[in-house]
Amino acid sequence: MNDLVMPDLLMQSGTDQGIGREVLRKEDKRLLLGQGKYVGDMRMPDMLEVAFVRSPVAHARLGQIEKPQGMEHLVYTMADLTSVRPIVAASSLPGFKLSAQYPLAQDKVRHVGELVAACIAPDRARAEDIAATVFVDYQELPVMADMYGTLQSDTRVHDDWSENVFAETNIDKRVSPTDEAVHSVSRKLRMARQCMAPMEGRAVLCWWDTRVDQLIMYTAAQVPHINRTGLAECLGLDEGQIRVISPDVGGGFGYKGILLPEEICCAWLAMHLKRPIRWLEDRREQLTANANCREHGYDIAVDVTGEGRLAGIRCDAVVDSGAYSSYPFSACLEAAQIGSILPGPYVMDSFVCRTRSAATNKPPILPYRGVARTGVCFALEVMLDIAARELGIEPHVLRAKSLVPAAAMPYANITNKLFDSGDYTTCMNKAVAAIDWEGCRAKQRERHAANGDDPAQKRLGLGMAVFCEQGAHGTSVYHGWGIPMVPGYEQCTARFTPDGILELRIGVHSHGQGLETSMAQIAHTVLGIDIAKVRVIHGDTGMTPYSTGTWGSRCAVMAGGAVGTACEQLAERVKVMAAVLLDSDAGLMNLKDSSVGVQDSVKRLSLSEIAHTWYRAPQKLPVGSVDPGGLEVVAGYKMMPDAGTFSYACHTCLLEVDTATGHVAILDYVICEDGGVLLNPLIVEGQIYGGLAQGIGTALYEEMPFDSEGQPLASTMQDYLLPGAGEMPPLKMLHMETPSPNSKYGQKGIGEGGAIAPPAAIINGINDALYGLGAELLQCPANPRRVLEAIAAAKEVHA
Incomplete structure (x- = not known):
C-alpha cells in the first residue's frame, strides 16, 4: 500500500x-x-588477552593497589600508562562542565564497573584469575544513584564542580499567545534506564606494525574515524600513526559509537609490549559496567483549547547522564535535543522547556537508537492522550487540530526545525483506518460490558503515537547542540x-x-x-x-x-x-x-x-x-540546507491488559511511515521491524535498575529482559513516499524510526484499557508489577 x-x-x-x-x-x-569476520574470530601469533579489574563500588577514593607477588609485570594501573591523557568530551553549550575519564581510574572511581587495572595473559581465563588476586583499597564515599537526588546533594561526583549538572538549557518560545480559554494537564513521567544489547559486545584487537610505524586496531565500532581521532588525542600520536578497522560488527544502536577506555588500554599495551592484545567484552561487563541509555524524567504540562487544539507546552526535563561525558557525543546530547524536538510535528503558540544533564554514580549515558526522540515522543504523546480523555474526544481527533498541515510544508516550527516535506494528517488517518479504530472501539465496549464488575478482567485498549524524526543532521544542527563531533x-x-x-x-x-x-x-x-x-x-x-x-x-x-x-x-x-x-x-x-x-x-x-x-x-x-x-x-x-530531513510515522495498536496478572498482550500493530523515496523498501521494512522490537522492549520489558548504593541489579539476561520473536505482534506496515526537496534522491533518514513511537503508543493503549478503572501508568517499562500498582493506586483513591 x-x-x-x-x-x-x-x-x-x-x-x-x-x-x-x-x-x-x-x-x-x-x-x-x-x-x-568479527573481532572475536580473529587471533594472532603471540597474542595476549586482557581482563580488567573493575570497581565493585559506585563511589570511592582509591587507596593502595597491590599487584600479586611475582606477577607485577602482568598487571597495569594508570600509574603505568605514562603519557596517556584522559578522555575529555567537551561541549560548547554555555556552562558545560568538563569531566576527565582516565582509561584506568586515577584517584577516584565514580561507578560500579569502572576500570581500575588491566591484567594480561595468553588467554582470558588466566587473565581473569590474575585480576581476582589484585587488591584495591576502596575508601567509599556517599553515592548519588538517583538523578533527582543528585541535584539536591552536597556530595559531588566531580570534586571541583559546583553542582552535579553537566549543563542546563532553557528555551522560551512564545509565538502568538492565544486568547482562547485553555485546559491544562500536567504529569510527571519517567523512562527507565536501559542497556543497549547488540548481539556482539565491544571487542578490540590491536598491535603495533613496526614496518609502517603504525598502530593497527580492529574494533567493533560504528565510528572508526572518530575513534582514531580520539585515540590520537589520548595516546599522543598523529592520526596517520593509527589505522582503525571495523570488520563485520554485530549490531551497534549507539552502543558502539564512542571511544572506549578499553580501546586506549589495549592500544597502549600493544605499543608497550610489542605484542598483539585482545579484549572481548562479555555480557556481564556489557550489562553492568559499560554505557547505558534512555533514563529521562519529565515534569510536563500541556495546554489545550476546549476544542482540543494544542496551545502550549511547559516542561522541566532531567536526563541521568551518568558519571562521565562520553567521547564524542558528550553528556548533553540527549538533554539538549529535548529542548529542541519536544514540540514534535505540532503547531503551537508557546513552548517553555528547561533541561538538565545530571551527573550520577552510574555508567555514562549514550545515544541509543532513537536518541532523545523516543523520550520526547513518550512524554508528549502520552500527555496528548490524557488531554483527549479529559476533553472527551478521540486522540486522533485532538492531534488532527494541531499537526502541521501538508500545505504549510516546508515549515519552520516553534524551535525553528525546518520540516522539509510530508503530510502528517494523512499518515495518521491511514494508521487509524488500518487498525480499524471504530471497529476496535466497538469490541472494547462489548468486552467491558461483558466483564461487568469482574475484578479479573482482560481489558482492551487502543493506543497511538505520532512523531517526526530529524535525520541526517547537518553541520549547523550539531554545532548548535554543542557537540564536539560536527559532521561536514x-x-x-x-x-x-x-x-x-x-x-x-x-x-x-x-x-x-x-x-x-x-x-x-x-x-x-x-x-x-x-x-x-x-x-x-x-x-x-x-x-x-x-x-x-x-x-x-x-x-x-x-x-x-x-x-x-x-x-x-x-x-x-x-x-x-x-x-x-x-x-x-x-x-x-x-x-x-x-x-x-x-x-x-x-x-x-x-x-x-x-x-x-x-x-x-x-x-x-x-x-x-x-x-x-x-x-x-x-x-x-552536503545537503543544503543542512538542517536534516524529517521522516515521520504514526503507530497505532490494539492491546489487552490482564488486570489480574498485569500482563500486556499486543494484539495488533500498524505503522504508517514516510521515509521519502525508499532506496530499498525491503531494507527499510527490516529496519522498521527491528526498531519496533526495540521499542516494545523499552515499553514493556527492558530496565537496568540500580539500588541506593549504585549497584546494577540486572547482571545477566535472566534479569535484563529482552523481547523475542514470541513478543512481536502482527504488524501491518504502510508506506508513504513524499520526497525530501533537500536530499539528492528525495530520501530521508529512517533507520531509527521504528524504535521511537512504540513506548508512547503502547502506554497510551494501556491507559486507554485502564481508564474505566481510574488507573493511569506514567512510566516505562510497563511491566506487570507497575500495571498492578497503577490499578491498586486507583482503587485506593476511589475507596
Missing part, C-alpha cells in the same frame, strides 16, 4: 536493481553462511578496477543497515552497472575518506548523496572515453546494462572494456581527449 511520488530520474531507470527496488541484501550471503561533507571515492569492478569507498560503517546493497543500487541507477559488480568498502580508516560515521539516520542521505555524486562524475568520464573509442559525441552516450554507447545502437562498449582500455591500452585514448584523472574520483556531498 504505497503512495509513490518519484523523481524523474528514478522513473526513467527502468531496471530491477536501482533505487526503489526490493533487492536482496548483498551482504547476507556471507553472514548467513557463517563467513562473516560526506565523501565517497568511486573507481573502476582494471577488470571493470566498481569500488565505492565510503566513510560510514554498515553494521546491519544494508549499505553494501543500497549504495550499490545508487551506483546502478547512475552508471547502469550490475550490483554484483559493485564492491562497497567501509570501516577502514586506511582505505576510506574521513567521516563522522554511522549514527543519526544519516547514511542513506549523506553517504547516498556522496555515492551518487561520485558516480555521476565517474559517468561523465566514462561517456567521454566511450565517445572517443566509438568516434561519437559524449552527449549521445548513455549508460545501461553495464555498458555505454549511443541509445538503441548496437555500437556499445562494456564498462569492463572501458576500464581495460584506460588501465591497459591507454594508447587508444589520445592525450587531451579524456580527463587525466581517469576512472577514479573523490566527491563530497
Whole structure:
C-alpha cells in the first residue's frame, strides 16, 4: 500500500536493481553462511588477552593497589600508562562542565564497573584469575544513584564542580499567545534506564606494525574515524600513526559509537609490549559496567483549547547522564535535543522547556537508537492522550487540530526545525483506518460490558503515537547542540578496477543497515552497472575518506548523496572515453546494462572494456581527449540546507491488559511511515521491524535498575529482559513516499524510526484499557508489577 511520488530520474531507470527496488541484501550471503569476520574470530601469533579489574563500588577514593607477588609485570594501573591523557568530551553549550575519564581510574572511581587495572595473559581465563588476586583499597564515599537526588546533594561526583549538572538549557518560545480559554494537564513521567544489547559486545584487537610505524586496531565500532581521532588525542600520536578497522560488527544502536577506555588500554599495551592484545567484552561487563541509555524524567504540562487544539507546552526535563561525558557525543546530547524536538510535528503558540544533564554514580549515558526522540515522543504523546480523555474526544481527533498541515510544508516550527516535506494528517488517518479504530472501539465496549464488575478482567485498549524524526543532521544542527563531533561533507571515492569492478569507498560503517546493497543500487541507477559488480568498502580508516560515521539516520542521505555524486562524475568520464573509442559525441552516450554507447545502437562498449582500455591500452585514448584523472574520483556531498530531513510515522495498536496478572498482550500493530523515496523498501521494512522490537522492549520489558548504593541489579539476561520473536505482534506496515526537496534522491533518514513511537503508543493503549478503572501508568517499562500498582493506586483513591 504505497503512495509513490518519484523523481524523474528514478522513473526513467527502468531496471530491477536501482533505487526503489526490493533487492536482496548483498551482504547476507556471507553472514548467513557463517563467513562473516568479527573481532572475536580473529587471533594472532603471540597474542595476549586482557581482563580488567573493575570497581565493585559506585563511589570511592582509591587507596593502595597491590599487584600479586611475582606477577607485577602482568598487571597495569594508570600509574603505568605514562603519557596517556584522559578522555575529555567537551561541549560548547554555555556552562558545560568538563569531566576527565582516565582509561584506568586515577584517584577516584565514580561507578560500579569502572576500570581500575588491566591484567594480561595468553588467554582470558588466566587473565581473569590474575585480576581476582589484585587488591584495591576502596575508601567509599556517599553515592548519588538517583538523578533527582543528585541535584539536591552536597556530595559531588566531580570534586571541583559546583553542582552535579553537566549543563542546563532553557528555551522560551512564545509565538502568538492565544486568547482562547485553555485546559491544562500536567504529569510527571519517567523512562527507565536501559542497556543497549547488540548481539556482539565491544571487542578490540590491536598491535603495533613496526614496518609502517603504525598502530593497527580492529574494533567493533560504528565510528572508526572518530575513534582514531580520539585515540590520537589520548595516546599522543598523529592520526596517520593509527589505522582503525571495523570488520563485520554485530549490531551497534549507539552502543558502539564512542571511544572506549578499553580501546586506549589495549592500544597502549600493544605499543608497550610489542605484542598483539585482545579484549572481548562479555555480557556481564556489557550489562553492568559499560554505557547505558534512555533514563529521562519529565515534569510536563500541556495546554489545550476546549476544542482540543494544542496551545502550549511547559516542561522541566532531567536526563541521568551518568558519571562521565562520553567521547564524542558528550553528556548533553540527549538533554539538549529535548529542548529542541519536544514540540514534535505540532503547531503551537508557546513552548517553555528547561533541561538538565545530571551527573550520577552510574555508567555514562549514550545515544541509543532513537536518541532523545523516543523520550520526547513518550512524554508528549502520552500527555496528548490524557488531554483527549479529559476533553472527551478521540486522540486522533485532538492531534488532527494541531499537526502541521501538508500545505504549510516546508515549515519552520516553534524551535525553528525546518520540516522539509510530508503530510502528517494523512499518515495518521491511514494508521487509524488500518487498525480499524471504530471497529476496535466497538469490541472494547462489548468486552467491558461483558466483564461487568469482574475484578479479573482482560481489558482492551487502543493506543497511538505520532512523531517526526530529524535525520541526517547537518553541520549547523550539531554545532548548535554543542557537540564536539560536527559532521561536514560526506565523501565517497568511486573507481573502476582494471577488470571493470566498481569500488565505492565510503566513510560510514554498515553494521546491519544494508549499505553494501543500497549504495550499490545508487551506483546502478547512475552508471547502469550490475550490483554484483559493485564492491562497497567501509570501516577502514586506511582505505576510506574521513567521516563522522554511522549514527543519526544519516547514511542513506549523506553517504547516498556522496555515492551518487561520485558516480555521476565517474559517468561523465566514462561517456567521454566511450565517445572517443566509438568516434561519437559524449552527449549521445548513455549508460545501461553495464555498458555505454549511443541509445538503441548496437555500437556499445562494456564498462569492463572501458576500464581495460584506460588501465591497459591507454594508447587508444589520445592525450587531451579524456580527463587525466581517469576512472577514479573523490566527491563530497552536503545537503543544503543542512538542517536534516524529517521522516515521520504514526503507530497505532490494539492491546489487552490482564488486570489480574498485569500482563500486556499486543494484539495488533500498524505503522504508517514516510521515509521519502525508499532506496530499498525491503531494507527499510527490516529496519522498521527491528526498531519496533526495540521499542516494545523499552515499553514493556527492558530496565537496568540500580539500588541506593549504585549497584546494577540486572547482571545477566535472566534479569535484563529482552523481547523475542514470541513478543512481536502482527504488524501491518504502510508506506508513504513524499520526497525530501533537500536530499539528492528525495530520501530521508529512517533507520531509527521504528524504535521511537512504540513506548508512547503502547502506554497510551494501556491507559486507554485502564481508564474505566481510574488507573493511569506514567512510566516505562510497563511491566506487570507497575500495571498492578497503577490499578491498586486507583482503587485506593476511589475507596
